[in-house]
Amino acid sequence: DAKTTQPPSMDCAEGRAANLPCNHSTISGNEYVYWYRQIHSQGPQYIIHGLKNNETNEMASLIITEDRKSSTLILPHATLRDTAVYYCIVRAYTGTASKLTFGTGTRLQVTL
Amino acid sequence: EAGVVQSPRYKIIEKKQPVAFWCNPISGHNTLYWYLQNLGQGPELLIRYENEEAVDDSQLPKDRFSAERLKGVDSTLKIQPAELGDSAVYLCASSFDRGPTEAFFGQGTRLTVV
Numbered sequence: 001d002a003k004t005t006q007p008p009s010m011d012c013a014e015g016r017a018a019n020l021p022c023n024h025s026t027i028s029g030n031e032y033v034y035w036y037r038q039i040h041s042q043g044p045q046y047i048i049h050g051l052k053n054n055e056t057n058e059m060a061s062l063i064i065t066e067d068r069k070s071s072t073l074i075l076p077h078a079t080l081r082d083t084a085v086y087y088c089i090v091r092a093y094t095g096t097a098s099k100l101t102f103g104t105g106t107r108l109q110v111t112l
Numbered sequence: 113e114a115g116v117v118q119s120p121r122y123k124i125i126e127k128k129q130p131v132a133f134w135c136n137p138i139s140g141h142n143t144l145y146w147y148l149q150n151l152g153q154g155p156e157l158l159i160r161y162e163n164e165e166a167v168d169d170s171q172l173p174k175d176r177f178s179a180e181r182l183k184g185v186d187s188t189l190k191i192q193p194a195e196l197g198d199s200a201v202y203l204c205a206s207s208f209d210r211g212p213t214e215a216f217f218g219q220g221t222r223l224t225v226v
Contacts, residue, residue: 032212043203043217087154093212100215102154
């Protein structure tokens with residue numbers, strides 16, 4: 001699976017949009033971009049995933065560049081409960097899904 | 113629908129003792145994962161099952177770790193004997209891999225070896 005690069009930490013004011021970047025310049029055509037987050041002392045929580053089109057769900061939006069070498073996770077109105085470590089993962093799918101390979105993620109701190 | 117259930121939630125044992133963790137995946141999920149997470153690090157895969165078959169166990173330290181998934185449902189991860197360095201959070205996840213779907217994680221078991 002392709003490796004990802006994320007900033008180690010970011011701050012965001014409550015109520016503002018949090019934009020978390022991820023670089024995956026070696027991504028292959030059969031690899032999807034997944035985002036998970038992990039709140040302290042809990043298991044990772046799935047947020048969203050996509051292949052090449054932008055995706056939106058009730059939690060977030062995922063913007064993938066046209067060349068697919070980078071993406072941005074957008075939390076439109078961050079709250080204190082969004083404080084967590086956010087992991088960007090690329091995962092191959094070729095009939096069966098490959099494992100999720102986690103990096104060290106971005107620690108997002110949402111402040112008042 | 114219940115999520116991935118793991119037990120126990122916490123475990124403290126003395127070194128050289130055995131320990132076992134149990135995972136009940138989401139009903140119908142064919143793929144089950146065990147991950148290890150050290151403090152300040154992302155989870156690392158130990159073993160992945162598709163139904164009852166272990167399809168990726170290359171990162172499992174087989175001298176002391178073992179796992180099984182009988183009947184392709186529940187799974188048990190065992191360490192014998194435990195070492196101080198095994199102190200970590202052990203996470204179980206499951207997914208229904210008939211498409212590029214998401215995996216769901218349990219709360220994990222926090223193991224402390226003293």
